[in-house]
Amino acid sequence: MNKAPLPLPAEHIPPGTADWRTPGAERWLAAVPAGWARPLWSVAALVVSMVWYLAAGPAPVCTSAEPCGTDWWGLGTAVVLALTPYWVWRQPRLALVGLAAGVVGFAAEGGVTESLAEPYVLAHLVAVAFTTAGIVHRLALAGRQRALALEAAGPAARPLPAAARTFRRGRFSFGLAALILAVAGFGYWQVQRVADAYEERAAAATQLSGRVVALERDDDMDIVKVEADGRTHRFETAFPESFPEGGTADVVVDGDWAALVAEPYDAFGWELLVFAGLTASLAFFANGVDGRTRSVRLRRGSLPVLKVLVREDHEDSRTWVFAADDPEGLRPVLYFHSLAASGEGEEEEGPEDADAVDLTKVREILRGEDPPPPLREAVLYGVPYAGAEVAFAARDDEDSPEVVVECSVTAVKPAVAGPARRGPKLPSQNRGRKNAQRPVEEIAATLAPVDGLRVWKAHGLSRAVGLGLLVVQGGGMWAMLDDGPSWTWLWLVVGLPWLTTAVATALTWRITADRDGLWVTGAWRVRRIGWDAITAVRHTDDGIRVTTGKDHPDVALSPTGWAWLERRLDREPYAVRAADEMRALHLDPALRPAEEAPAARQGMAVGPPLVAVSALWGAAVLLL
Known part of the structure; x- marks a missing residue:
């Protein structure tokens, strides 16, 4: 009770x-944003479009007139673009500023004029428009919720209790932002040192015009060879397309030292530190300002x-x-x-409080x-x-x-409106709690004895995870095998077995319960586990583990989905529910199926065929 x-x-x-009663609360809840406007979809659209643009967009052209040195304006634009997806999630008003700044920077580079010809440009603009529409929709409904809350509260207004008036937020974020900004400042100082050292030496050097005689690849680095003043100079280059073979390239020479005028120095590592530091410090600073502003307003x-x-x-x-x-x-x-x-x-706790015992607890x-x-x-x-x-x-x-x-x-x-509304996870309602399980009685209430079999298998999100890992596996093999034998092949030896197991499991895992036990289909084989051998069934780390006694090894399937994403989508994770139902069958024989599973219903492991497909793919990459 x-x-x-x-x-x-x-x-x-x-x-x-005034009491906030159910009718008013339901009206408030009805003003939640539509599913399409959730930040998750906007962030995904922005990230995918940005990655596509970076992968397919035109590479910078380095010339002597416009050398590829440090572009602080471009780096600042990149910081804003990197922060925008985070702001879409946490601070939608700042995200609108970031989106506008990104479009302005995009237009300044001539991106808008290319939109009709390049699909990746159009995709990014569509993602920006979709994100903007979602933010405006969320802000409009937040205003609607504010109006409904004010209507429910009526004219009563009181100051905050004295105990809360000194409560402040933002100091930790400000301190962390200052620390990370100092790191970014150190990176900026190092970049300037590299640039100044080049300028000082180049001022005393001789500038020559040479001919590009070869482009080579050496230890994952692009090398351009330039013949000038009777000598052949070798330079590392980040943009080999700027130096076509047979073309000309300006160099500065001072004894044994030489540099390309178009690519005068390499400070990428320090520039990356500045980029990461600025991004993180601005994120924390904005959080601090937002928290402090809201705290003061309250x-x-x-x-x-x-x-x-x-x-x-x-x-x-x-x-x-x-x-x-x-x-x-x-x-x-x-x-x-x-x-x-x-x-x-x-x-202070008195003796009578210390000796009191709550027998229920x-x-x-x-x-x-x-x-x-x-x-x-x-x-x-x-x-x-x-x-x-x-x-x-x-x-x-x-x-x-x-x-x-x-x-x-x-x-x-x-909270989410409707029957699937989220709520606090109590001991009797701990769906999704990592190290807790629902009582068997609660699970049994949703299960009825059946004459057939019970089957749990890879669902849509699990297969999506498997397909994503399969793309990672194929792309990784291509990247490592395409350039011929290399030490990077060691990564394949380490990572390929795990990836193959994960892909095969996520795509086709299956557990069939019959009258005698469980048939568990993993990546490499189908295992039979009798009910008497099972000691526990639980969901952990996006996998299902069936624990057995000392006479049998435990059986684990992973990954069986993506529980975090399912919870973010306000769904009970399928694999969590499956583990709970298997546990109920184990503990209550009356719930178990009455039939024995035939061979056709026991599942089939796809790990071996996947190994064959991977071998064919690797051979194709090496031979083509």
Whole structure:
């Protein structure tokens, strides 16, 4: 039987505070963005289009008139482009600025005029348009949620409790940003040293015009040979297409030292450090500014107040907010992470408290269960909407009458509307919790005895993971074998067996349950495990592991999908559900199938055929 929510003392409820009831909360939830506008799709579209542009776009042309030195403007544009996908996810308003800056830089390089002729340019512009539309849609609905929350709160407005007025955010982000920016500054200083050293030496050197006599490849480096002043000079080049054989190239010579005028120096490593440092420092700085701004805004003046119910997530300490008339906490409205605003006022534990024993908790601990967090009455301060900052006052726990004020440290996010709405993962609802399992009774309620067989096999997302790994495997083999024998072939010896196993498993894993046990189809063979030999079945690290006794080796399948992505898409991971159902069959014989699986239903391992296909692919790369 569920306990009643922990009441909030009346003196901590501001006069006129309205209850946020289910009808109003449902209207608020109905204003969530459409599925196409989720940041995941926008980020994926941007990243794919950027990678395509970098791979297929024109390479820089280095000339004596416009040498390929350090391009700080281009590096700054690259920093903005790298930050934009992150901002799309975390800070949509900044993302709009980044998208606009990217398009302006793109147009300055003549990209827009090429859009009708080059598909990768058009793809990037479409991705930018799609992302912009998604951000505008999200911001518009956040405004709608704000209006609905204000309507539910009514005219009541109260200042934030005194305990929360000194709570500040952003200092850690600012400190980290300053540290990383100093590293970027060191990289900039090193680049300038390299550039100044070249300029100083080139000023005293002799400039000559030579003829390109050969282009070679040596130890994964492109070498251009230039004949000038009766000598042949060898230079490493990052852009060999700028020096066609038989063409001319300007060089500067000072004794035994020589350099290409078009590619005067190589400071790529230091430039990469500047790029990484600027990207990371700006990301942390923007987070700090955003957190500080929201924190100050929350503590300025009076705020709307709503009476709600809250519960802490049993898995990751999220705070889930429920409507005030949902005493069982069945339909979450929103969630965020929070921290107590002040540690003052904690009472010292007396002897009577230390000796008191909660027999219910003792029994739960002895059974290996954690007591579920209580549902608590709370007053929510601030206007809740996607991306907002809020605070709440509630009792600390059921053993203490103390009321604490907690402030959000992550932005408010709405729970998913509809039957699949996400909620806090309690011990009886821990779908997806890594090291916890649902009670057998809960699983058995969804299963009924069947006369046939039960089969769990690779689903759509698992096959997508397998196909992605197969592309990685094929591309890696091409890259390492295309240039002939090399030490890089050692990577194939190390990585190819693992990749082949992972690809075969993700594409065709299968587990069939019959009356006598499980038929487990992995990458290399089909194994039979009797019910009596099984000791446990669990999902871990995107795989399913069947643990057996000492007389039999354990059986593990991995990967069986991508649980993280399925949770982000608000779905229960298929492999997690499969492991739970297998565990229920193991523990409750009444749920097991009544038939024996024929050979055609036991599955077939595809690892050996995949090895043959990989060998043919490797031979084709070497011979062509």
